[in-house]
Amino acid sequence: MKGTTKPKLVLVHGIGGPRDPREELVRWKRALADGARSANLASDISALTMDWMADCSFAYYGDLFADGESQSAGSPDDLDDEEAAIVLGLLAEFLAEEAERPENQGNRALARVRAQLSPDGQPQGAGGAVRHAWAIATAVAALPGVAQVARWSSARDVLGTWSQPARYLRRKGEDAEGTTLDARIRARVLRCMDPARPTVVIGHSLGSVVAFEALASYDGPVPLLVTIGSPIATSGFVWPLLVPRPPATPHCVDSWLDFWDGDDVVVPRRKLAELVQPNERGVTPTPLQFESRMWWAHGATTYLSRGEVAEPVLRALSALSAVSAGTDTSAGTAPSAGS
Template sequence: MKPRLVFVHGIGAPRDAAADLDEWLRAVAAGARAAGHSAQVSALTAGWAADARFAYYGDLFRTAEAQGAGAPAAGPDDSPDDALLAQLLREAVEERLAGPAPLTPAEDAALRAARTRLAPPAGAQGAGAAARRVVNAVTSLLAVPGLRLVGGRLSARATLGMLGQVARYLNRAESDGTTTLDQRIRARVADCLDPHGPNVVVAHSLGTVVALETLHEQAADEHPVDVPLFVTLGSPLGIRTAVGPRVRPHLGTPDNVGRWLNFWDRDDLVAARPRLEDFVKPNAAAVAPVSHRVDSDGLWVHPAATYLAQPAVAGPLVEALTTLAER
């Protein structure tokens, strides 16, 4: 049976889902060739090896913004999103400063400046304090290409709006009267899963949180979907208090996942604590994440296509798809 390949994106501006699906598949193809799997590339890009889907939910953030739930801004009052985003960035910066990966003098200076700007001031903070701290910190981080959190030359405000999507998801708010924003996002991912055949789920950045929670929900269903392989790229799941403890129902491997591969780049600030197996609980079959470091050595290390073009990522992904297709 042809497996279903489901890509789950992370933060970012509104996108063309069809164009992104093509970009991600081409990145996998490039990585597969480098990994010695040239024979499988045409089957992947032509759709013979897998039924590829792109679980797009970016428009849900845009719709909520139009209704008044926009990106963090230094307005008259701090919102829960502002506070959570400040906490998330502070933890990520602290982990990067304390981590084993070497820092250039410019990176070290930018991270220390961001840490100072994110620290809550003594005494009363005043209205909009968290939002202002985040804007100032992101400005520091954008000064060094290796620390930029998303691809492209974006302003601090644009980057901030994208990062704010993580807080908006985790704060479980923005109800449309029936469901909250995070529920609507997970429904988009669930709609892409094949209830009858094997699924290989590849998730990036915020998408790793979304996909993990979706798979937990699917595992609890009367007829759980089959996920022989779950791949996470540049995941923030390891951020100690701002992300990990907020995952529902818990930070553990879903029971319907047969294998979990986690990839992180040494320069990816989002993957603050990259060895997920150190704190993610295994499932009933003792499946836990297995983390691997990749080194892209580029200006933009966080984008999904950068990860997918790595032979260490594309190789096992294509191997799994080939094995499933031959069953």
């Protein structure tokens, strides 16, 4: 790789409303800087924040949810029956996992809501799935403990968490050129990348799904893929809808680190390392878990500010930057966490 240009760092966000990508880029880089301090890599902070180490890009796609069929940036008010069915599936798996937590053993209110999710007796006809999704979301928002941990105060909050993933996974929402919403979102990510330059990619939440699928068709070098708070392994309505199939580590990826917080309510218990097939070089996700004991553990900057996450990212970029500058000819693939 000697003689290549400066590496890139591409950050892919999760769900949420409109945001300023420049401000978000600053926030994510500051969080990584905090993580670098925790990992005793303070000497690399200026190189990161000033883009001396790598050219950093924030792959923003949130505005696309307001295009085409969706007019309010992925608002749950715009759900149709197909999308509502996906939302119900995601909610069912989330509640099933919540029911397994020790603190929810014997939670009768949770058991009643789960029973209402059963296909038996669901409303039929146009709008039936949408009405059912709103009814379940209303009940979930009233669940003691569960709603507070997930920061849901209303049915709109509950559906807002899952409506954007549902729209992405539906694979519809064509624009005037016939390009589906999910394809336009992936194009935003790929637009931030340069096949002639090594790129480290970090995907958070829905952004991990987007990054995974985008890299499946990418031919440039990706020494390190980092997924944080990823729902990829959600068995009911994410894993079965991933493309291409069977899901495998993208051929361009040399190392994949999958971080999840044991207190992150969005991350399923099934782990990527047990599911994703290796690429031709045998690369599979490396699972890395920690326990933050935080009330809300899913935030992107919460993950990035941890030394466990920031350290392999900074070490990979530092090694790639050194190779680009011609000061190191021994660097290979990105280091593993804790190296």
